Amino acid sequence: MFDILMILSLVILTCAVLLNIFRVVKGPSSADRVQALDSIGINLIAGIAIFSVYMNTHAFFELILLIGILSFIGTIAFARFIERGVVIERKR
Amino acid sequence: MSFLHFTILLPFIAAIVVPFIYRSFNHKIHTGWFVVLVPVFIFINLLLQIPSISNGENILISMPWIPSLEINFDIYMDGLALMFGLIISGIGALVVIYSIFYMDKNREALHNFYIYLLLFMGAMLGLVSSDNVFVLYTLWELTSVSSFLLIAYWYERKKSREGALKAMIITVFGGLAMLAGLILLVMITDTYSLREMIANVDLIQESALFIPALLLILLGAFTKSAQFPFSIWLPDAMEAPTPVSAYLHSATMVKAGIYLVARMTPIFGGSATWFWLVVGIGVITLFYGSVRAIRQTDLKALLAFSTISQLGLIMSLLGVGSAAFYFNPGESQQLYAFALFAAIFHLFNHSTFKGALFMVVGIIDHETGTRDIRRLGGLLSIMPITFTIALIGSLSMAGLPPFNGFLSKEMFFTGMLQASEVDMFSLEWLANGCPILAWIASIFTFIYCMILLVRPFLGTFKPDRLPKEKVHEAPIGMLIPPIILGSLVVLIFFFPNILGQYILNPAIASIVPDLEKPFKITAWHGFGPELYMTIGVIVLGLLLFVSIKKWNIAFRVLPENLNLNYLYSSSLENMEKRSVSFTNRYMTGSIRHYLIYIFVFVFSVLALALITLNAIDFDFSNYAYVTIYDVGILLAMIVAALTTLFTRNRITAIVSLGAVGYLVVMLFVIFRAPDLALTQMVVETATTALFLLCFYHLPKLGKKVEKVKFKLTNLIVSILVGVTVTILTLVATGHKLFTPITEFFENAYELAGAKNIVNAILVDFRGFDTMLEIAVLFIAGIGVYTLIKLRSKGSDTDEAETE
Numbered sequence: 095m096f097d098i099l100m101i102l103s104l105v106i107l108t109c110a111v112l113l114n115i116f117r118v119v120k121g122p123s124s125a126d127r128v129q130a131l132d133s134i135g136i137n138l139i140a141g142i143a144i145f146s147v148y149m150n151t152h153a154f155f156e157l158i159l160l161i162g163i164l165s166f167i168g169t170i171a172f173a174r175f176i177e178r179g180v181v182i183e184r185k186r
Numbered sequence: 187m188s189f190l191h192f193t194i195l196l197p198f199i200a201a202i203v204v205p206f207i208y209r210s211f212n213h214k215i216h217t218g219w220f221v222v223l224v225p226v227f228i229f230i231n232l233l234l235q236i237p238s239i240s241n242g243e244n245i246l247i248s249m250p251w252i253p254s255l256e257i258n259f260d261i262y263m264d265g266l267a268l269m270f271g272l273i274i275s276g277i278g279a280l281v282v283i284y285s286i287f288y289m290d291k292n293r294e295a296l297h298n299f300y301i302y303l304l305l306f307m308g309a310m311l312g313l314v315s316s317d318n319v320f321v322l323y324t325l326w327e328l329t330s331v332s333s334f335l336l337i338a339y340w341y342e343r344k345k346s347r348e349g350a351l352k353a354m355i356i357t358v359f360g361g362l363a364m365l366a367g368l369i370l371l372v373m374i375t376d377t378y379s380l381r382e383m384i385a386n387v388d389l390i391q392e393s394a395l396f397i398p399a400l401l402l403i404l405l406g407a408f409t410k411s412a413q414f415p416f417s418i419w420l421p422d423a424m425e426a427p428t429p430v431s432a433y434l435h436s437a438t439m440v441k442a443g444i445y446l447v448a449r450m451t452p453i454f455g456g457s458a459t460w461f462w463l464v465v466g467i468g469v470i471t472l473f474y475g476s477v478r479a480i481r482q483t484d485l486k487a488l489l490a491f492s493t494i495s496q497l498g499l500i501m502s503l504l505g506v507g508s509a510a511f512y513f514n515p516g517e518s519q520q521l522y523a524f525a526l527f528a529a530i531f532h533l534f535n536h537s538t539f540k541g542a543l544f545m546v547v548g549i550i551d552h553e554t555g556t557r558d559i560r561r562l563g564g565l566l567s568i569m570p571i572t573f574t575i576a577l578i579g580s581l582s583m584a585g586l587p588p589f590n591g592f593l594s595k596e597m598f599f600t601g602m603l604q605a606s607e608v609d610m611f612s613l614e615w616l617a618n619g620c621p622i623l624a625w626i627a628s629i630f631t632f633i634y635c636m637i638l639l640v641r642p643f644l645g646t647f648k649p650d651r652l653p654k655e656k657v658h659e660a661p662i663g664m665l666i667p668p669i670i671l672g673s674l675v676v677l678i679f680f681f682p683n684i685l686g687q688y689i690l691n692p693a694i695a696s697i698v699p700d701l702e703k704p705f706k707i708t709a710w711h712g713f714g715p716e717l718y719m720t721i722g723v724i725v726l727g728l729l730l731f732v733s734i735k736k737w738n739i740a741f742r743v744l745p746e747n748l749n750l751n752y753l754y755s756s757s758l759e760n761m762e763k764r765s766v767s768f769t770n771r772y773m774t775g776s777i778r779h780y781l782i783y784i785f786v787f788v789f790s791v792l793a794l795a796l797i798t799l800n801a802i803d804f805d806f807s808n809y810a811y812v813t814i815y816d817v818g819i820l821l822a823m824i825v826a827a828l829t830t831l832f833t834r835n836r837i838t839a840i841v842s843l844g845a846v847g848y849l850v851v852m853l854f855v856i857f858r859a860p861d862l863a864l865t866q867m868v869v870e871t872a873t874t875a876l877f878l879l880c881f882y883h884l885p886k887l888g889k890k891v892e893k894v895k896f897k898l899t900n901l902i903v904s905i906l907v908g909v910t911v912t913i914l915t916l917v918a919t920g921h922k923l924f925t926p927i928t929e930f931f932e933n934a935y936e937l938a939g940a941k942n943i944v945n946a947i948l949v950d951f952r953g954f955d956t957m958l959e960i961a962v963l964f965i966a967g968i969g970v971y972t973l974i975k976l977r978s979k980g981s982d983t984d985e986a987e988t989e
Contacts, residue, residue: 108818118841138848138852142855145855145856149858151858153858153860154855154860154863156860156864157851157855157860157863157864157867160864160867160868161867164867164868164871168871171875
């Protein structure tokens with residue numbers, strides 16, 4: 095019963111990722127795509143968490159944290175890029 | 187090291203000392219005066235060997251060189267080696283004396299000259315006295331190298347360099363062939379000693395490698411001795427200083443091939459291949475050289491072609507003489523061995539008169555400034571001594587009495603007539619052709635000897651056409667060596683049997699040991715066919731010489747391209763062109779092509795190995811079950827990969843490549859590899875960021891988005907590689923040949939105190955790899971830093987120029 099619940103939630107997450115991918119491909123502006131990628135990252139976090147529960151291990155918790163950090167940094171970098179044209183500004 | 191070894195190696199030792207002598211004494215005394223002591227010393231020492239060797243006591247002394255390989259400098263001094271040694275050191279001494287007066291001590295680089303000459307002399311002496319075939323080969327090549335150096339002595343001249351290069355290419359080509367032949371002989375007999383090879387002659391003659399060894403060794407001998415068609419290097423070698431031409435290219439080096447054939451005759455003699463090859467090539471060379479000699483206008487070129495022709499004569503006699511080994515000791519063996527005797531005798535005679543003639547030509551060149559017979563004439567009254575020597579030399583070469591050439595020419599006719607009577611190797615028509623061809627060649631020989639004698643010395647003196655103003659007789663020092671050689675020519679005619687008894691017969695005995703009785707040379711042996719042939723040569727030769735202007739035009743009808751030189755240079759040119767165009771055809775400079783070669787090679791090797799080893803054998807019994815997650819991630823990866831391939835947009839390609847990377851992270855997750863997943867995640871992010879950076883900095887022109895062009899070859903190659911690797915992986919994972927060693931690493935906690943096996947392997951069990959990978963990252967970081975820093979410094983000017 096519990097297993098079925100887990101798998102069901104994984105399937106739902108997969109559907110969410112697919113819909114996000116649709117936005118990445120279609121998205122009229124860059125900002126749409128960045129948003130979609132960010133939410134894919136969050137979906138991945140959820141997916142890995144459920145997977146860890148399903149496999150009964152806590153070896154992947156670091157990975158969850160890492161994805162969180164990376165998707166945050168990536169989104170910030172893109173935001174800066176869209177806003178200012180460069181990611182890292184040089185001190186003049 | 188025995189005294190004999192010291193004698194033979196003395197030239198090498200002297201060659202080391204020469205530059206020091208040159209530096210300290212040359213401004214007072216000509217360096218040649220010191221050098222001449224070396225050949226004189228050797229000559230005297232070899233003369234002292236005559237009594238024992240003519241009694242049949244051959245000397246064998248060994249000196250270890252590479253004992254573990256049984257390559258030792260073994261000296262075997264028998265009659266043949268002694269005769270060659272005497273020629274080399276004797277004429278060597280005369281040539282050095284001659285060169286003292288020929289080479290100016292202030293203008294010429296004498297230290298170079300004498301070092302090369304001494305190197306050559308030592309190599310040649312060692313070559314003829316060595317018993318070990320590999321030492322023989324080493325010194326054989328050393329003669330080629332020192333000859334190369336000597337021909338190009340005046341290296342500022344283009345012709346010298348070209349002549350040296352040609353001689354080098356041809357003789358080294360032959361030398362390498364000879365090495366192969368010698369190795370074959372070693373393989374058959376399992377010994378490096380020439381004497382033991384001769385003792386095991388039955389073994390060689392029964393072997394399947396007999397013919398290849400024979401051909402290869404003959405190739406070496408023919409190239410060195412300028413036999414047809416390898417004779418082309420000799421006329422071009424005449425760019426060397428005249429003492430060199432006299433020494434190397436008439437008396438010694440070109441006879442190394444003759445020596446080799448004589449040495450090998452006991453091994454190969456008696457076979458039809460050897461007989462016909464040596465006789466046939468010898469006669470052709472004799473004919474070709476004598477006909478070509480007539481056309482020459484340069485005296486040295488004339489002498490070069492005459493040398494070729496005379497070497498052909500000696501070679502053909504050696505061929506006829508090899509028939510002696512077909513018979514058992516007795517009357518017919520004696521008969522054919524006589525041809526060998528004639529060959530050896532003519533070899534000796536040729537060294538004397540050809541050396542003298544070259545020196546004469548050198549004197550003419552030295553005193554008048556030219557060697558062109560069209561400008562020379564009437565030197566008889568100005569240079570009487572030189573003329574006398576030229577007279578002796580050229581009449582001896584033509585085969586007239588009372589000179590030694592007459593004796594050997596008569597013996598040559600005898601030998602050739604015997605060749606026509608050979609009934610053992612069938613081919614009668616060829617056998618009958620030999621004496622006729624030889625006789626015609628002798629007529630031509632007579633004609634060019636007359637040209638050599640008449641054109642420079644008789645006729646009218648034309649001082650206005652000569653480069654030098656005051657023409658006079660040469661200094662006495664320059665005349666002494668040719669006078670000695672000329673008087674030898676006459677002396678040998680009157681007392682041939684002293685030479686025969688002490689030098690020639692021991693030489694023959696070292697080729698044919700079981701002769702019945704030694705040979706005697708007689709100047710007069712009745713009204714035989716030989717005498718009529720000689721008379722015919724003289725009469726016809728005189729007639730043709732008088733009418734030379736009438737029939738010489740006939741040569742002009744022959745096209746100029748129909749000569750061996752043209753063939754040689756055009757084939758060299760063609761080879762260069764072909765190889766350049768071949769290289770250009772596959773070295774296109776396009777990385778795509780090179781990648782295709784690499785991939786095709788890899789996949790064909792793998793596929794071939796799989797097929798030939800019959801290894802395509804799938805075994806799925808050990809495989810795990812496939813879960814729904816595996817299939818899902820795999821499908822997503824395939825979609826991402828195909829998107830990368832077929833997208834029109836570069837940024838899509840980058841993003842889908844990133845997607846592949848993140849899907850791999852998911853794979854690592856479900857295959858339970860948390861550390862890998864972590865690393866892969868970070869690395870993939872960094873890589874994608876770098877790709878985006880690269881994309882952003884593409885030049886404006888390149889940013890035009892294009893679809894990847896379709897190429898059928900690419901598709902085929904990529905599919906083939908993919909299929910091959912897939913099959914290979916499937917095959918390899920299906921067969922575990924032995925149990926994996928993972929069990930050992932499961933002890934990580936007891937052995938290393940670590941609960942994480944992956945990290946324990948990385949830093950403990952296999953920490954060495956990790957260290958080096960850290961080094962790789964370090965190098966990459968420094969590399970990136972330097973690339974950016976150095977570029978930004980230097981690029982200011984570069985970019986300004988290009989833009």
